[in-house]
Amino acid sequence: MTPPDPYVFTRRSLLSSMAAAAVAGSAIVSAAPRAFADSDGDLAAEAGHGLPLTVLNNSGEFANRSVHLYIVGTAGDRQVRVTRRGTLAPVKLSDNHAGGFTDYAIPLAARGKTTLRLPFMSGRIYVALGHKLKFKAVTGADGKVALQQPAGWVESDPNYPVLHDFVEFTHNASGMFCNTTMVDMFSVPMMIRLNGTKDHSTGRLRDGGRAQVFHALKNDPDFSRLVVGDRRIIAPSHGLDVGRFPQHYFDAYIDKIWHIYRNKNLVVRTDAGTFTGRVKDHRLTFSGPASVSFAKPSTRDVLYCDGALAAPNDGITGPVAAVLGAGFNRSTLVNHSKQPTTHAGAFYDTAVTNHYAKAIHAATTNGKAYGFAFDDVAGWASYIQDAGPRHMHLTLTAF
Template identity: 30%
Template sequence: MATLNFALKNNTGSNTVYAYITGQALDNNNALFLLRSDGKTAYYPTSPPATGASLSEDCAIPLGASGSTTTITIPHLAGARLWFSQDSKLTFLLNPGPALVEPSVSNPSDPNYNLIWSFCEFTWNNYQLYANLSYVDFVSMPIAMTLTNGAGATQTVKGLPPNGLDLVCNALKEQNNKDKAGWDQLVIQRNGVNLRAVSPNTGRTLKNSLFNNYYEGYVNEVWSHYANSTNNTLTVNTQADAGDTTAKVASDILSFSVPGITYTKPSTGDIFSNSTGSFAVSGNGTKDAITARLAAAFNRSTLLINSNQPNGESVSNYYKNSVTNHYSRICHSVNLDARGYAFPYDDVAPNNGPDQSGSVFDGNPKLLTVTIGGGRSNPAKESVVEDDATPVQQPVENEQSKEDGKKPSRFRELRSFVDRLSHRKSNT
């Protein structure tokens, strides 16, 4: 059975840090997988008779003292996560299936809610390793990644600096002082100390009235803009077979040149979730590609300044409107290389444009080094970096789709692609 090493470096300053690996075992019929505490032995839970059952094995992998590196070994996994916790172990439970009950930041009654923890995501199969940072749900412990391939070449995502959480929390409070929209309510504290900053979508789960009607004025402006005269036509490139599609607003409906693809006005909740109402997954590949690019444009608030999405975009123009996803803006500005998923479609980028997603991937991986705790201080930044400050986004190299002979070019779409090749849909 194929295996791959991960090197886990503890840079937290704490001598009590644990790691966990969860996912679906591709070489064992996609069975639910956890790695045992020795960092090398597989644990395949059986289905319990009732909900909320405890794990029968210890899966908390103790890292060494701060500054040390611990090596673990994984098999092929899809929809996988590498979790870290500081000072306390996490609680994972089982429901019939078996189905894993993971730690939650949106449920205050969850046993892990008041603990310090974070995670990154990955998939490793016969075709490649793909891994990314994720701030889609929340920001907490800084994580950085370096992927080394068989030829010795490396890719790095720098992540947050050691004081990154405090920088994010302070910036959210500063933004709320400007617009009173509720950004300060995304800061979660324990005993007066910042525990995490949650995304607007998570914040709305904790308090469903948060940000109500926040985007509605901007949405109305966008709808009016593309209903006004023949000069204002929206072009969305699907970056797939459909290529460029055009749209206009008529009778309050955004209608595309592809028959049957229309959108009603998205709500604030639709924009922050990327997956409800107007932006719900349709099962139509062309529409879902358009949805991803529309959702990204709304989160970055670029639709009034650029009618060519996403290929006419420039990172320097992201988040310039006063109504925008300031959580995402702040996450990117605080990250050392401005990279990391801050909303679900944060991988959308112009062809050959700068990567925003904080991903590494290679068809011949040798070692993934993951540092928990951050690497160095971040110079003061107030906005997203300019276009040339981040690497160009690239498709997977030397591996064509066995399904359609084409290379995927977007990272989150890439992960779905490699999971399909393994006959399993990723759930991350």
């Protein structure tokens, strides 16, 4: 395994400005790495680059008629969606109909596989099982039309009762970059596959893996309230914000790190070089290719890999912050003063750790998952890419 490369397309770099979801009254505006498409003709040109996407329902729990697909995101800085006919269309306020919501659902074929085309865009492929999702077109703070997306951790969200999940992707002239993500929640078992210059796949759970994750967290007193029946498990970051997870869970561990590295060096390797840090004047300060420092993070900062651990896309502070975020969530910073720790056997080996991420990784066949935002450090995220993609596959796997 290798240290994180700040220039590799990852969940953070390709969807960093796409909020995880929206609570009532707020809109998500996501960014894409292409120029602004200022007409429907431009959107048609984007759709002309379509990559075949085959969706297969092997859930064993839901018939194809009960599976609803949504492909939403951005082309340039314009909110778009893929239609039932496989074309790219702008999100419009006039799309809101019954109950004030859009109906962007794409039905699966009556049986077998469903094949669509993914245009050049950046966004998400949602699946909803049993019931449709309620997306709402709204006017964002910038005056542009945006799409309010599901927030599965907010009880007042109209989509809270619906069993749903999503994968993320960016498809552009450089290739296809995609991941299965549990950064927000864990719900529907899915795997993705890319055929291109190589054959890649990720996201598959072990037999009984979903039940294994639910069982592990139901029996952990700090994480049990994140489990919402058999519908989903809320990530501890969102759980903290909605009162389902202890606000100070990591505080003692953070204090211990700050104490240890007052008199001991913490070494962080990145593609930009090696940084050596100690705690000075209450900040973890690194020297090396550049001087970077971090205030003591809170539990919330650790879970979101944000705040004091925010990772700007600067090639210097960002990579160091990513390694620290991974070290905190994997609880490797006490016993390993050289980071990143790359061997999975060293992860999550303390009582206080991100047991949510631990359980999800343990349930996947290749050990890879996106349990927190910096899970791509050392290559442990369920992320794949290909510079010459020919076909993408999304499979709903057995519950």
